[in-house]
Amino acid sequence: MGLVLPEKVTIIEVGPRDGLQNENHFIDTETKKKFIQKLVFAGVQEMEITSFVSPKWIPQMKDAASIVISRPRGIRSIVLVPNRKGIEKLLGTDCKNAAIFIGVSNSFNRKNVNKTTKDSMEELIPIITDLKTKGFFIRACISTAFYCPYEGKIPIEDTIKLCREFAAVGVDELSVADTIGMATPAESFLLFSELKRVFPSVMIAAHFHDTRKMALANIYTALQAGIDRFDSSAGGIGGCPFAPGASGNVATEDVVYMLERMGIETGINLEKLFDAIDVIAPHLSREIESGYYRLTKKAKDKM
Structure with missing residues (x-):
């Protein structure tokens, strides 16, 4: 019997939010909006566009309200909200797609929101319940x-x-992250196989960082475990302000190239995706690390 893999995969683009939150400086709002629009032109249908977080701690997201107001219609534009204050800001808009985050690790959670994982869950559960009654995608x-x-x-x-606690209150999706890029393909297959078994009716996305250049291998074994939703970031931009040593997210273009070559549909046009990366690249504090993007750009420059 041959290897069974999904015929189609959904890419959740996280570049505008997870990608830009770790920049050393603020990138102007109009550039962000153009970046987001170009990603939509490339075929992205689900995207984390920004986050309502404290500008004191994450100044890169201080223009969140403007980004949400001008967000593209016709796709699932998701806004990250870490706490009740963030939720209140989101409720002041007409966006109905919210992402919340929490660390399995108490130490990591404290670094992020100054609370234990248990304390965060006690705050989040009633918020999630309320948002679900208001028709939110969580x-x-x-x-x-x-x-x-x-x-x-x-x-x-x-x-x-932790995933079981979220599933019990009706979240629509679990995005499960290898935050510092240490997972191996065997660990990826084991965890995602178990998640698919325990939560057959919940959407599950795999979120890999490419710190040790194992993200694509981890995606491949997650595919074997039945996962057909993956977070990625155009240009491989990103990281985490509270995860020392973590590199950027796995590059969207590398994931799309691998999957399409394997006969798995993504719905994303690579040339148009490069146009989106070209918009944001000059404004970044470091060069694009994605191998496929750099090779393609070098080839174009020689033409």
Whole structure:
């Protein structure tokens, strides 16, 4: 019997939010809007566009309200909201797609929101319940699902337990992250196989960082485990302000290239995706690391 893989995969583009939050400086709002629009032109149908976070701690997202107001219609534009204050700001808009985040690791969670994982859940559960009654799509972002920069390896039971708490209150999607890029393909297959078994009716997305250049291998084994939703960032931009040593997210163009070459449909046009990266690249504090983008750009420059 041959290997069974999904025929189609959904890419959730996280560049405008997770990608830009770790920049050393603020990127102007009009450039962000153009970046987002170009990603839509490339075929992106689901995207984390910004986050309502404290500008004191994440100044790169201080223009969130403007980004949400001008967001593209016809796609699922998702806004990250870490707490009740963020939720209140989102409720002041007509956007109905919210992402919340929490670390399996208590140490990581404290660094992010100054609360233990348990305390965060106690705050989030009634918020999620309320948002569901208002017709919101809720995406739960599970950080440090494999490893934590402060606590080391995370037991698989801890990740499953946290996901179970979210599933019990009706979240629509679990985005499960290898936040510092330490997971191996075997660990990816094991965790996502178990998640698919335990939560057959919940959408599950895999979120990999490419710190140790294993993200594509981890995506491949997640595919084998039945995962057909993946977070990625155009140009591989990003990181995490509270995860020392973590590199950017896996590059959207590298994921799309691999999947399309394998006969798996993504709906994303690579040439148009490069146009989006060209918009944001000059404004970044570091060069684009994506191998496929750099090779393609070098070839174009020689023409």
